Amino acid sequence: MQSEVIKVSNLDLTFETNDGPVHALKNVDLKINKGDFVSFIGPSGCGKTTLLRVLADLDEPTDGDVTVNGVSPRQARESRAYGYVFQAAGLYPWRNIAANVRLPLEIMGYSKEEQLKRVTKVLDLVELTGFEKKFPWQLSGGMQQRASIARALTFDADILLMDEPFGALDEIVRDHLNEQLLNLWKSTNKTICFVTHSIPEAVYLSTKIVVMSPRPGRIVDIIESNLPSERPLEIRDSKKFTEISQRVREGLRAGHIDD
Amino acid sequence: MLAILMTKKTGIGSESNVLPVTCVIIFIVIIWYGFSILLNAPWEFDKAKRNSITLSATELVTNTWAQKRPKLPAPHQVVGEIWATTVNKKVTSKRSLVYHGLITFYETIYGFALGTGLGILLALGIVFNRATAMSVMPWIITSQTIPILAIAPMIVVALGSLGFGGLLPIVIISMYLSFFPVVVGMVKGLKSPEQLEIDQMKTWSASKSQILFKLRAPRSTPYLFTSLKLGIAASLVGAIVGELPSGGGGGLGFRMLSGSTFGNTLHIWSGLFSAAILAGSLIAIISVIQRIVLKRMALEL
Known part of the structure; x- marks a missing residue:
């Protein structure tokens, strides 16, 4: 029996805007187990990012219950239960890579030795060893994003929330980073929530795919992937992979017909 | 104010605007000398009239640029004054x-x-x-x-x-x-x-x-x-x-x-x-x- 890490029930979220209320999320129910790799996929405006932000306590739900690690998102945030990776790397230009990666550790009050130890470890995990003294502008977009992932890993949160982390990168870099991310997930046994626009990316990475649809943002399908845990990039040509992709595509299309 | 602008432009590492700034300075200096003549001339005429002499054009110009209490001192007079009251004066002097x-x-x-x-x-x-x-x-x-x-x-x-x-x-x-x-x-x-x-x-x-x-x-x-x-x-x-x-x-x-x-x-x-x-x-x-x-x-x- 796996333990539940994230539980969302009857979640509703309405933003008040100048053009009237926008129903960003409606009746969202979701359970995520420890060690799951969950992708949220859907067109723009389906609320996938908003859902991630609710889990991270960056947005507040209008109605419904959300627990992260058995407590409210706020308590989870305050106990540093998750690492969050944004679409932009958001590295500080005045800090070198090591100093950027240790920023959360400084904020959380880790000792200098502990900071050094952890930075060395996570930079190794994302294959950036040797780049400690480089500044962000000296790194490619893919490397910057890896540094940003390393930064989210430093404080050993069990949950990793990733909002289209590779959205701005080209496909070759993206494939490579996806492979690395899978390895990282397997070696650390973290629970990962991953927002994406890309069907192949979602199918390749996930154990569970949440298909969402806009106006109002809601979940239309939840697919448990039965792909083997060993996933070389070639797996994307397999029959199973195509079947799952097909189901995701149908889910996305069904969501649109409802409009 | 002019000097502020000039220092800002020529001060650090922007070689490209040396020429235009120099042109502007030269232009201003020429106008300035012109106005020195114009504004200081009446006093020279008065003086010449009192002493019943007639001034040649050259005399007029050189005189207007060398008055002790000009209406508008010529640029070289200002530079001279600055030189006299900085380099040639003790720093502790109230005239420095x-x-x-x-x-x-x-x-x-x-x-x-x-x-x-x-x-x-x-x-x-x-x-x-x-x-x-x-x-x-x-x-x-x-x-x-x-x-x-x-x-x-x-x-x-x-x-x-x-x-x-x-x-x-x-x-x-x-x-x-x-x-x-x-x-x-x-x-x-x-x-x-x-x-x-x-x-x-x-x-x-x-x-x-x-x-x-x-x-x-x-x-x-x-x-x-x-x-x-x-x-x-x-x-x-x-x-x-x-x-x-x-x-x-x-x-x-x-x-x-x-x-x-x-x-x-x-x-x-x-x-x-x-x-x-x-x-x-x-x-x-x-x-x-x-x-x-x-x-x-x-x-x-």
């Missing part, structure tokens, strides 16, 4: 421009330091406290609509009657002018981090002061330097304006005022140029520091 320049310099630096401090404090209050923003901001703006020339004598008199004479009233006036650009710039600078950066800090449960020191303050550095350049020029203006009603203390403003009182235009012009050179140098120093710091931080304006 260095002596007066140093007084103005200290007033400017103290006023600038206080103004910058006050400006940053007010900006912090405005950014972090809504009540402060609502209550203080209108007053800050109002403060700058009052002509400094009107309020300077009142500050001098008020502080003087409380027993604070000397430098303090002038420093206060200088501060009064220089805090404003710092407030405006720093409010903008402290608010300049993107939402993503603030959210990121939130995911680490960073406190307000951690966000301030690790994110907002470094992000506001480019804004701070822009403000400092405006602020130091304003400080100098404040110091000079403050010297006028104070009387007796010395300084470039005092020197210009006494020149005006005794009809000594050379004193006025040499004081004016010294003030411009001082302002230009101070701005140039800040520009150099700005360049070094922002380059090190990989932040560009």
Whole structure:
């Protein structure tokens, strides 16, 4: 029996805007187990990012219950239960890579030795060893994003929330980073929530795919992937992979017909 | 003011505008010599009439450029006056421009330091406290609509009657002018981090002061330097304006005022140029520091 890490029930979220209320999320129910790799996929405006932000306590739900690690998102945030990776790397230009990666550790009050130890470890995990003294502008977009992932890993949160982390990168870099991310997930046994626009990316990475649809943002399908845990990039040509992709595509299309 | 612009342009590393700036200077100098003739000629004619002689054109021109008390001294006279009252005078002499320049310099630096401090404090209050923003901001703006020339004598008199004479009233006036650009710039600078950066800090449960020191303050550095350049020029203006009603203390403003009182235009012009050179140098120093710091931080304006 796996333990539940994230539980969302009857979640509703309405933003008040100048053009009237926008129903960003409606009746969202979701359970995520420890060690799951969950992708949220859907067109723009389906609320996938908003859902991630609710889990991270960056947005507040209008109605419904959300627990992260058995407590409210706020308590989870305050106990540093998750690492969050944004679409932009958001590295500080005045800090070198090591100093950027240790920023959360400084904020959380880790000792200098502990900071050094952890930075060395996570930079190794994302294959950036040797780049400690480089500044962000000296790194490619893919490397910057890896540094940003390393930064989210430093404080050993069990949950990793990733909002289209590779959205701005080209496909070759993206494939490579996806492979690395899978390895990282397997070696650390973290629970990962991953927002994406890309069907192949979602199918390749996930154990569970949440298909969402806009106006109002809601979940239309939840697919448990039965792909083997060993996933070389070639797996994307397999029959199973195509079947799952097909189901995701149908889910996305069904969501649109409802409009 | 011209000297400020020139120093700003030619001062640091922008070789491309040396030629246009030189052309402008030459143009201005020519016009200036022309006006020297025009404005100083009547006195030469009077003198010639009294002595019943007729002036040749060459005599007229050379005479108008060499009067003891010209209406408009020629450029070389101003340069000569500056040379005579800096290099050829003891620094401790009250006739030395260095002596007066140093007084103005200290007033400017103290006023600038206080103004910058006050400006940053007010900006912090405005950014972090809504009540402060609502209550203080209108007053800050109002403060700058009052002509400094009107309020300077009142500050001098008020502080003087409380027993604070000397430098303090002038420093206060200088501060009064220089805090404003710092407030405006720093409010903008402290608010300049993107939402993503603030959210990121939130995911680490960073406190307000951690966000301030690790994110907002470094992000506001480019804004701070822009403000400092405006602020130091304003400080100098404040110091000079403050010297006028104070009387007796010395300084470039005092020197210009006494020149005006005794009809000594050379004193006025040499004081004016010294003030411009001082302002230009101070701005140039800040520009150099700005360049070094922002380059090190990989932040560009």
